Amino acid sequence: MRSAATIDAGDAFLWHAGGRRGNIQITWLGQVLCLPLPRRQCRIQTPKQAGMGMSRIELRVNGRDVEVEADGRTLLTHALRDHLRLTGTHIGCDTSQCGACTVHVDGKAVKSCTMLAVQAAGCDILTIEGLASGRELHPMQAAFNDFHGLQCGFCTPGMIMMAVDIVNRHGRPDEATVRAELEGNLCRCTGYHNIIKAVCAGAERMGEMA
Structure with missing residues (x-):
């Protein structure tokens, strides 16, 4: 045998x-x-056959306390998409390069494919679904809409989440700063020009609301 x-x-x-x-x-x-x-x-x-047990992970996502049951190797991006059905967090590369999966963890932009769900236990997580206030778009979302900072839209959630983080750190950044900060977010179709305009406009609007 x-x-x-x-x-x-x-x-x-x-x-x-x-x-x-x-x-x-x-x-x-x-x-x-x-x-x-x-x-x-x-x-x-499988993970179960290999003796890797499931864990109950407590997270705070978009202002709500939630619990996810997943094995220890589950990435945050999969916990959000597959367990919580927050599919605005996109998966675009599997190599941590494109930034389509960007979310905020404790107020800072993070590529959720680079973080295990268990590492986010107890953290405050914000996804694109939690950015708007009810039916009213966040100023950065509205700016992307007004300046057409998208084409296919696949990278847009990650772009917007990164853009908000840029403004939180730099206030009203100039174009050169925006371009440098967006190096980790890839767009395969727009050429970035309208994205840069949208981020700068969104920064002005966020500043007016501060």
């Missing part, structure tokens, strides 16, 4: 079924690797 080879779905990589028959696809450090399965029988361990 052949022994079973075990590929542990641990912290270093994520696995999923797919690819050609006899291969396994592994996402490791942002790279998709297609590896041949060993000739002997192969078994993939």
